[in-house]
Amino acid sequence: MGKGRAPCCDKSQVKRGPWSPAEDLRLIAFIQKHGHENWRALPKQAGLLRCGKSCRLRWINYLRPDVKRGNFSEVEEDTIIKLHQTLGNKWSKIASHLPGRTDNEIKNVWNTHLKKKLACKDDGEHSEGDESKGSSSTSSSSSSSSTIMSSGKRALEMELDEQKNQGFSTQKPRILENEEDSSPRGVSNNQFKPAMKPNELSSSSFSSNNSSITNSSQADVSEPDGEKTGSFFNFRGRYNVRNSLEEVNKPEEIVTEIPFESDYDFWNMLDSLSSFQTSGIQLQNVEAGQSSRFGDAYNMGEVENKKWLRYLENELGLDATKDENQNLSKNAAESTIVPENFQHDMPLKPAEVHPGTVENFHLWPSL
DNA sequence: AATGAACGCAACCGCCATGTC
DNA sequence: CGACATGGCGGTTGCGTTCAT
Numbered sequence: 371m372g373k374g375r376a377p378c379c380d381k382s383q384v385k386r387g388p389w390s391p392a393e394d395l396r397l398i399a400f401i402q403k404h405g406h407e408n409w410r411a412l413p414k415q416a417g418l419l420r421c422g423k424s425c426r427l428r429w430i431n432y433l434r435p436d437v438k439r440g441n442f443s444e445v446e447e448d449t450i451i452k453l454h455q456t457l458g459n460k461w462s463k464i465a466s467h468l469p470g471r472t473d474n475e476i477k478n479v480w481n482t483h484l485k486k487k488l489a490c491k492d493d494g495e496h497s498e499g500d501e502s503k504g505s506s507s508t509s510s511s512s513s514s515s516s517t518i519m520s521s522g523k524r525a526l527e528m529e530l531d532e533q534k535n536q537g538f539s540t541q542k543p544r545i546l547e548n549e550e551d552s553s554p555r556g557v558s559n560n561q562f563k564p565a566m567k568p569n570e571l572s573s574s575s576f577s578s579n580n581s582s583i584t585n586s587s588q589a590d591v592s593e594p595d596g597e598k599t600g601s602f603f604n605f606r607g608r609y610n611v612r613n614s615l616e617e618v619n620k621p622e623e624i625v626t627e628i629p630f631e632s633d634y635d636f637w638n639m640l641d642s643l644s645s646f647q648t649s650g651i652q653l654q655n656v657e658a659g660q661s662s663r664f665g666d667a668y669n670m671g672e673v674e675n676k677k678w679l680r681y682l683e684n685e686l687g688l689d690a691t692k693d694e695n696q697n698l699s700k701n702a703a704e705s706t707i708v709p710e711n712f713q714h715d716m717p718l719k720p721a722e723v724h725p726g727t728v729e730n731f732h733l734w735p736s737l
Numbered sequence: 738a739a740t741g742a743a744c745g746c747a748a749c750c751g752c753c754a755t756g757t758c
Numbered sequence: 759c760g761a762c763a764t765g766g767c768g769g770t771t772g773c774g775t776t777c778a779t
Contacts, residue, residue, distance in 0.1 A: 475746085477769085
């Protein structure tokens with residue numbers, strides 16, 4: 371059709387590929403300040419050389435505060451399987467039943483091992499059963515959903531709705547216990563699992579469309595310690611740190627208390643630059659299930675918060691990822707955050723609050 | 738130890754649905 | 759009502775990591 375659709379952006383003018391920590395920060399900082407009413411305009415306003423869609427995806431799949439990462443629990447897997455039977459490849463719908471999970475993640479999990487798991491199961495149970503075997507036909511299994519009996523479907527949906535309403539609060543969060551189980555190949559990238567308490571998840575109203583704020587990002591914290599003390603972000607391609615919480619290597623009970631630290635180590639790394647190394651852990655011990663965690667409980671001053679973010683921006687813009695950040699800073703000259711008179715020796719953050727925690731982001735005024 | 742295959746995940750692409758003018 | 763803009767979704771791809779040989 372002549373109408374067609376305008377490209378969402380000028381591909382030649384946007385950066386593609388993995389997001390750098392600097393970009394993440396910039397995106398987070400911008401959304402913190404201004405929200406994301408217009409994804410298309412956002413990159414420009416935020417000084418990002420990215421397509422709006424890319425920003426949106428990055429936010430939804432990674433940077434949102436309510437994104438739960440790490441291996442899927444048995445319950446979650448079962449839920450996905452059930453939902454997939456009824457809904458097919460409606461990943462976003464499935465995701466809406468799984469607090470903190472994104473459609474993309476669910477899709478990946480399905481395509482990577484749930485499908486295989488099901489296939490194996492089927493093979494085992496009725497070695498040559500249903501020809502449909504939707505799970506074995508790569509990424510085209512959506513049609514299988516329509517074959518489900520409607521009565522069963524109805525009941526299942528009700529059941530799932532119930533689960534959804536309960537926010538999975540009775541489930542054990544998927545934590546470290548079944549790591550090997552759900553990541554047969556070790557999954558290097560996925561070894562850092564932030565553990566979120568289910569009740570936290572429910573308390574902050576999850577859904578893949580939800581747009582609260584997050585920390586997270588993935589600084590490459592996997593690098594040797596020595597490198598961590600170098601320049602802020604020695605970004606080298608992917609910096610899949612994701613959720614480095616597991617590095618904390620705590621007993622399970624404790625891990626489950628950790629709120630939202632999807633990139634704990636990232637922030638921890640930042641912290642280490644200014645001798646703040648403990649508050650993050652302290653924060654983990656705070657019972658975070660209460661909704662107040664997004665409110666007054668950690669209500670550091672807004673000014674402090676801004677200072678912290680400004681510091682980050684400044685740091686990044688000045689010496690971190692160099693060219694990229696120079697561009698970013700240039701483009702964002704009027705819209706962002708580089709402070710005029712910011713002192714490098716200022717405290718990175720209020721003592722009680724770990725900068726990487728969502729709490730801080732939830733202080734952002736425009737949200 | 739080196740190398741290729743397999744795997745897993747983040748990100749991209751393009752279409753569709755919806756909203757606005 | 760049509761044209762257009764934007765957000766959202768599902769499918770696919772690229773690439774880093776791990777495993778097997």
